[in-house]
Amino acid sequence: MEKTVVGIDLGGTFIKAGILDARGKIYAKRKIPTRAERGYRAIAEDMRDLAQVLAEESHIPFSQVRALGVGSPGIVDSAAGTVLSNCNLGWENVPIAAELMKLTQKPAFALNDANAAALGESKWGAGGGFSSVVLVTLGTGIGSGIVVEGKLVEGFHGAGAELGHTTIRKNGKLCACGRRGCFEKYASATALIEETRRVMRQYPESALWAEAKTLRDVDGKTAFEAAKRGDAAAERVVAKYVDDLAEGLANIANLLRPEAILLGGGVAQEGEALFVPLENALRGKIYGGETYTKLILRRAALGNDAGLCGAALYALEKINDEEKRSCN
Numbered sequence: 001m002e003k004t005v006v007g008i009d010l011g012g013t014f015i016k017a018g019i020l021d022a023r024g025k026i027y028a029k030r031k032i033p034t035r036a037e038r039g040y041r042a043i044a045e046d047m048r049d050l051a052q053v054l055a056e057e058s059h060i061p062f063s064q065v066r067a068l069g070v071g072s073p074g075i076v077d078s079a080a081g082t083v084l085s086n087c088n089l090g091w092e093n094v095p096i097a098a099e100l101m102k103l104t105q106k107p108a109f110a111l112n113d114a115n116a117a118a119l120g121e122s123k124w125g126a127g128g129g130f131s132s133v134v135l136v137t138l139g140t141g142i143g144s145g146i147v148v149e150g151k152l153v154e155g156f157h158g159a160g161a162e163l164g165h166t167t168i169r170k171n172g173k174l175c176a177c178g179r180r181g182c183f184e185k186y187a188s189a190t191a192l193i194e195e196t197r198r199v200m201r202q203y204p205e206s207a208l209w210a211e212a213k214t215l216r217d218v219d220g221k222t223a224f225e226a227a228k229r230g231d232a233a234a235e236r237v238v239a240k241y242v243d244d245l246a247e248g249l250a251n252i253a254n255l256l257r258p259e260a261i262l263l264g265g266g267v268a269q270e271g272e273a274l275f276v277p278l279e280n281a282l283r284g285k286i287y288g289g290e291t292y293t294k295l296i297l298r299r300a301a302l303g304n305d306a307g308l309c310g311a312a313l314y315a316l317e318k319i320n321d322e323e324k325r326s327c328n
């Protein structure tokens, strides 16, 4: 019988969950507010309730759900199933997998949300067919996850794979992590929006003002749209953004040389307007060139489901490993 698992994407605002089969088909999904102030036990109870409701909606007896996986922000020790630290939720050393196991009497696992998304994308999304891929999500910050030869590379206690906090400018802009010049300070959607606003203040005659009537209306699309109209200031914003993004991606390529880098988040929706200049900008930055090993850039495919898909896939892989071990 097809194995069924529940994947949960724990966010600061919402808990999203889905029930999936072993091929990544989502039978049902739901989201509820996180209300983090309640503490982790109440949140784990909500996760259990969600899993039960999803099973019911999909006409699958809850007894047939094999395992649960949780993707959580922060540093997550996946081997222990513990969230070591998470500023958004105010969690420290929270044994979320053990709590869920107690509540559901089923195997439960936890990992970092960006790592979960990378795993999901690598097998069920845009990375299907590649064994080594890196997912870079351009959002409020830069989320990242690394899959090498089909396996997640999470680092010691799950604290690694934070590519958004690698430096692209020594003594550059101050990052929330405490260092300066981090990749995400230049190439996240937030960075693009800040730069767009700065240039708008400087050029009151720019067509950027036709795309966003006030500075508050600026989003990740504003500069791209004005650049398409041929506005010189907007073209400069886009060119600088693309160059900084290429700088960080080249570091990733030179360190890991994955078959593909997948780009997620709103900015990646720009499609060719982003990918064509980005490929050009990357060309000169990759060590050894690309004559023999082409680096493929692709837009991530799973969107907001990447986290819950990856959490489900992680749980599935863990129970499969366990079965293999007990057979031997």
Ligand SMILES: [Zn+2]
Binding pocket: 164, 165, 175, 176, 177, 178, 179, 182
């Ligand atoms: Zn940083």
